[in-house]
Amino acid sequence: MQLPSLPSCSIGDIDSDADSEQLRQRITDAKEQLGDKLMILGHHYQRDSIIEHADETGDSFLLARKAADSEAELIVFCGVHFMAESADILTDDNQIVMMPNIRAGCSMADMADLPDVEACWNELLENCNLSDPASRENAELPAEHGQSYLVPVTYMNSSADLKAFVGHHGGIVCTSSNAAGVLEWALERAGEGGKVLFFPDQHLGRNTALAMGYEEQDLAVWNPMMVPDWESLNASTFVLWHGYCSVHQRFTVDQINDFREDYPGALVIAHPECDREVVDAADASGSTEMIRRYVEDAPSGSVIGVGTEIHLVKRLDSNYSDKKVICLDPGVCPCSTMYMIHPAFLADLLESLVEGQVANRIVVPSQIADEAILALNRMLSIVA
Ligand code: 13P
Ligand code: SF4
Numbered sequence: 022m023q024l025p026s027l028p029s030c031s032i033g034d035i036d037s038d039a040d041s042e043q044l045r046q047r048i049t050d051a052k053e054q055l056g057d058k059l060m061i062l063g064h065h066y067q068r069d070s071i072i073e074h075a076d077e078t079g080d081s082f083l084l085a086r087k088a089a090d091s092e093a094e095l096i097v098f099c100g101v102h103f104m105a106e107s108a109d110i111l112t113d114d115n116q117i118v119m120m121p122n123i124r125a126g127c128s129m130a131d132m133a134d135l136p137d138v139e140a141c142w143n144e145l146l147e148n149c150n151l152s153d154p155a156s157r158e159n160a161e162l163p164a165e166h167g168q169s170y171l172v173p174v175t176y177m178n179s180s181a182d183l184k185a186f187v188g189h190h191g192g193i194v195c196t197s198s199n200a201a202g203v204l205e206w207a208l209e210r211a212g213e214g215g216k217v218l219f220f221p222d223q224h225l226g227r228n229t230a231l232a233m234g235y236e237e238q239d240l241a242v243w244n245p246m247m248v249p250d251w252e253s254l255n256a257s258t259f260v261l262w263h264g265y266c267s268v269h270q271r272f273t274v275d276q277i278n279d280f281r282e283d284y285p286g287a288l289v290i291a292h293p294e295c296d297r298e299v300v301d302a303a304d305a306s307g308s309t310e311m312i313r314r315y316v317e318d319a320p321s322g323s324v325i326g327v328g329t330e331i332h333l334v335k336r337l338d339s340n341y342s343d344k345k346v347i348c349l350d351p352g353v354c355p356c357s358t359m360y361m362i363h364p365a366f367l368a369d370l371l372e373s374l375v376e377g378q379v380a381n382r383i384v385v386p387s388q389i390a391d392e393a394i395l396a397l398n399r400m401l402s403i404v405a
Contacts, residue, residue: 051371060093064100065309066359082196121366133221133263154191164212165349188395198308200229221264269294272328295301
């Protein structure tokens with residue numbers, strides 16, 4: 022197979038491969054042959070030449086739901102590794118989840134690993150005098166009066182073994198579309214004087230807690246490379262892992278100010294993985310699907326500045342042609358790992374399926390999946 026060449030830095034070049042027509046035909050033919058057995062899921066950050074073949078598109082929550090509800094035998098996940106792992110956990114054993122390119126990971130998810138989280142967990146239990154929810158008879162119920170627990174919450178952007186850790190310790194998964202509801206659930210189970218340990222994205226944790234009315238002093242950051250600041254950790258309600266997304270770190274308040282100067286009266290929406298100051302300066306904040314809906318619902322003629330990955334922003338601009346949708350970052354801000362899903366990989370994968378061969382299967386070992394599904398199902402059960 023010929024590997025796609027890496028992108029040059031102009032977004033205009035991104036989907037202009039000379040062989041794109043041929044790839045489109047190969048994918049279309051293979052899809053036709055596989056029929057209802059196949060479902061292709063595409064995250065909003067995928068390039069257009071992938072999205073055009075997706076049966077369902079969405080944010081990470083919507084796609085997890087689509088996978089859980091699907092009866093397709095073959096599920097091809099066009100997104101990053103943690104998303105495909107979650108799809109495998111949420112589907113039946115007779116359903117096969119694959120990725121066109123299994124090297125497509127998420128640098129933020131890689132910022133928290135199980136040994137570091139376990140070490141943090143043990144230190145917090147001991148030094149903050151908290152109990153493990155796993156010690157309760159039923160960790161699903163709100164905390165009893167006078168009990169203080171440490172409840173783990175992991176962002177969907179995390180590996181399956183961290184989701185299993187969370188499931189085992191009475192915690193829950195969240196995505197950027199349901200983080201407030203999930204944190205409320207976790208706080209009820211933490212009880213008075215209890216804490217929530219949130220990983221790996223400090224920004225989603227901070228932005229959500231502040232929007233719920235908490236203050237900076239209720240938040241502390243855990244960095245496994247630094248000596249813990251026990252004063253602020255003990256005083257906090259939320260312990261936030263130090264992780265971040267390098268794509269969303271690019272957005273700044275200066276960009277928003279410049280944008281508003283260029284387009285007076287324009288609207289601004291930012292993904293909650295952006296810094297607190299950026300989210301505060303924006304008119305709205307939400308998951309990639311919420312951003313899509315915000316643009317859809319904006320009055321015709323609106324100009325909307327968006328703080329998120331460039332492929333989604335460009336697509337919104339072309340799909341909602343009565344509005345002008347502009348990326349707040351004047352440079353290019355692609356997610357380099359989402360971009361690793363090239364139509365050449367998708368064509369090869371589908372053609373091998375037509376020949377009866379499964380490639381790039383994502384299999385979460387059952388001892389991990391059995392605990393991770395507890396945390397995923399808690400999320401699915403509290404979110405409509
Ligand atoms: P969404 O759940 O908003 O799609 O976010 C996933 C992600 O990785 C954003 O960087
Ligand atoms: Fe991970 Fe950031 Fe890419 Fe989302 S945009 S998949 S958080 S690296």
